[in-house]
Amino acid sequence: MIRARPICLDRPEDLELALRRMGLPVALRESSRATLPHAHVLLTGLTSHEERFLQSLAANPRGPGREAFPAWMPGAPDARPGTGLLSGSRARLERLVAEARGEGVLSELVLALVRVLEVSAPLPPLVLGGRTFELGSRTHVMGVVNVTPDSFSDGGRYFGVEAAIARGVALAEAGADVLDVGGESTRPGSQPVSVDEELARVMPVLEGLRARTQVPLSVDTTKAEVARAALRAGASLVNDVTGFHSDSALPAVVAEAGAACCLMHTQGAPATMQQAPRYDDVVDEVLAYLEAGVARARAAGVPRERILVDPGIGFGKTAGHNLLLLRRMGELRVLGLPLLVGTSRKRFLGTLTGDKPPSERLAATLGSVAALAALGGADFVRVHDVAEARDALAVADALRGAEEGGALYSR
Numbered sequence: 302m303i304r305a306r307p308i309c310l311d312r313p314e315d316l317e318l319a320l321r322r323m324g325l326p327v328a329l330r331e332s333s334r335a336t337l338p339h340a341h342v343l344l345t346g347l348t349s350h351e352e353r354f355l356q357s358l359a360a361n362p363r364g365p366g367r368e369a370f371p372a373w374m375p376g377a378p379d380a381r382p383g384t385g386l387l388s389g390s391r392a393r394l395e396r397l398v399a400e401a402r403g404e405g406v407l408s409e410l411v412l413a414l415v416r417v418l419e420v421s422a423p424l425p426p427l428v429l430g431g432r433t434f435e436l437g438s439r440t441h442v443m444g445v446v447n448v449t450p451d452s453f454s455d456g457g458r459y460f461g462v463e464a465a466i467a468r469g470v471a472l473a474e475a476g477a478d479v480l481d482v483g484g485e486s487t488r489p490g491s492q493p494v495s496v497d498e499e500l501a502r503v504m505p506v507l508e509g510l511r512a513r514t515q516v517p518l519s520v521d522t523t524k525a526e527v528a529r530a531a532l533r534a535g536a537s538l539v540n541d542v543t544g545f546h547s548d549s550a551l552p553a554v555v556a557e558a559g560a561a562c563c564l565m566h567t568q569g570a571p572a573t574m575q576q577a578p579r580y581d582d583v584v585d586e587v588l589a590y591l592e593a594g595v596a597r598a599r600a601a602g603v604p605r606e607r608i609l610v611d612p613g614i615g616f617g618k619t620a621g622h623n624l625l626l627l628r629r630m631g632e633l634r635v636l637g638l639p640l641l642v643g644t645s646r647k648r649f650l651g652t653l654t655g656d657k658p659p660s661e662r663l664a665a666t667l668g669s670v671a672a673l674a675a676l677g678g679a680d681f682v683r684v685h686d687v688a689e690a691r692d693a694l695a696v697a698d699a700l701r702g703a704e705e706g707g708a709l710y711s712r
Contacts, residue, residue, distance in 0.1 A: 314701075319332035320565045336390050340371070342417050342462050344410075345585050347383035351410050355385065355557070358400065371398050381581065382651060394418060416635040424639055424680070427481060429561055430517030430537040436639050439698045440674040442690055443519065443641065443683040444469070444477030446510075448502040449486040466509035473516040475688040479538065479681070480514070482506055482531075483521030487616070489575040496526045504530060511535035519563070525550035532558040538609075542567055542616065544594035552601035563609040563641050564594040568617025578617045584629050587612050591636060609639045620649035627669065630678030644669040645690075661690060671697040672687070 316337070320330040344483070347355075352375060359373040386392065398414050401407040424436040434441055446469045448462075461688060469480050484502030485494050494502075499522065507518055519538035520531035523546045528539045532554070539555050541547075544564035555562045566587045568578055575621065580586050591610045598608050612626045612633060623644075633640055645673030650665035651657045657665070663686055670690055673679045674697035684690040 303701055310360070316367055317532045318704065318706070321709070334391065336392055340387075340389060340391055340394055340417075342371075342387040342394070343514075344387065344413070345381070345384050345582065346578070347385065347410070351407060352385070353385065354401065354404065354407060354410075355387075369393065385490060389600040391418065401612040413635075416637060419637060420631075420634045422637075424637070426572035427561065427606065427609070427639060429519075430515075432478075432517055434680075436680050440670070440679055440694045441478040441681045442476060442687055442694065443479040443481050443681050444475070445645065445683060445685045445688045446482045446506065447486070448482060448484045448506050451541040461479070462505045462509065465506045466513065469506065469510045470513050471685045473510075476691045477516055477687045479519055480510060481519040481521050481538075481540055481683060482536075483509070483540075484527070485522065487571045489615075490573060491571045493571075493664055496524055497523065499527050503527065504534060506669075507531055507534045517635060523547045523551070525554045528668065529554045529558075532560050537561060538563060540611075541565065542613070544610075544613075546590070546594060552597050552603060555598070555607075556602035556626065559607075561607040561609065562603060563611055564591060564598065565611035566590045566613035566616065571616075575617065577620055578622060580622060583618070583622045583625060584632050584663065588625065588636070590635065591633070595636065595638070600693070605638065609641050610636055611641045611643065613681075614644050614649040615649065616641060620652050623649045624645075624667040627673065630673065630676065640678065641681040641683060642670075642673055644673075645682075645684040645686070665691040666690070670694060674698050675701050677701060 316334060317330070320333055325333065327456045340413055351416055353371045358370045371387040371393045374386045374388070376384035387397070394414060395418065398411055398418070399416070408415055427434040427436060448465045465482075469482070472480060477492050484499040503520060503522070507520065510518060513626065517538065518536040519540050519687065520528060520536045521540045521542070522528050522531065522539050523543050528551055532539070538561045539551070540563045542550060542565045544566055545552050545562070568580075595610070599605065610633065612630070614623050614626065618626070627642070627644070630640065644664045646659040646662045650662045650669065651659070654662065654665045666684065666686065670679075670682045670684065671693045673682065674694050682690060682694070
């Protein structure tokens with residue numbers, strides 16, 4: 302009996318398993334991966350010059366045959382300008398990059414395509430607080446320590462210094478890889494607090510945690526003054542929900558301290574961000590925002606290996622925006638940076654499960670982080686319930702990496 306088994310050729314690990322099941326030797330598997338037409342690349346932001354270049358290759362190929370380059374499909378004339386789709390094998394994309402380099406004026410197109418070709422390359426290790434995180438080995442967990450009276454997730458349950466320290470220690474003991482301490486609520490509708498107030502909230506907690514646990518500490522702040530004090534107190538990561546788009550002094554503070562940073566996307570300020578969020582292309586616009594933040598970090602002297610990015614689930618986004626971003630998280634891999642994602646207890650999860658309040662969104666949270674891990678969509682997840690998340694991730698990470706399928710899969 303003939304059996305047909307669909308293989309998702311856009312997922313390198315699935316293609317590799319299929320080729321191994323066929324019993325192909327390593328060399329032949331590598332050549333097959335290069336020639337099978339499994340790459341589909343959506344291009345946006347093209348100038349008319351770049352569009353003409355791509356169209357000329359499609360109409361008059363310059364290689365040894367008409368199939369030398371990827372197929373090119375431009376967007377409709379009445380659609381968003383500068384958009385199109387490339388489809389073809391990795392080898393054909395590499396030929397296109399070489400041809401574009403030869404033109405000498407297509408450096409931006411070359412850079413974009415090289416990023417796509419390098420998406421599957423392993424990320425360098427991330428060092429935080431003396432610990433080294435081997436990215437790609439598993440999904441790491443950031444535990445949330447809110448030191449605010451109006452947190453959406455716990456309503457100020459851990460607002461007191463001792464309560465917040467005890468909460469952080471408990472999360473560390475539950476298996477948190479990083480603890481993220483924040484003294485300013487960024488829930489929808491929240492108002493900013495002063496530098497002095499934020500410092501009064503977070504500094505005693507950071508100092509108390511540093512004395513009681515060796516887990517790396519992160520400070521969730523948008524303010525350079527708060528970040529500077531937190532880094533001196535032992536924090537090793539600055540988690541900025543505005544992605545270096547608010548305080549122009551913050552990137553230099555991170556660079557001078559030799560710290561790491563996580564740059565998050567947001568649309569609008571917390572007080573108004575959920576009133577009417579709108580995008581033409583949410584993935585493209587999130588990428589553009591994050592690229593701008595990364596450029597600010599690099600200009601200030603922050604090394605790329607010290608930068609993480611976060612799509613900002615729930616920050617100026619509808620439930621639909623959130624879900625599409627989570628589904629297409631792999632597209633953010635073109636940044637070549639570790640991804641941190643925070644879905645824990647957020648409103649869209651409540652909406653999906655019958656308008657449950659934050660305290661009843663644990664199962665939905667675990668569903669979201671497990672799905673992310675199974676798809677390889679996050680290097681870190683930011684959660685309130687660490688022990689439960691670790692269990693869900695243990696299963697999802699194991700599922701994603703599963704290879705034992707008998708002798709034919711082991712070659």
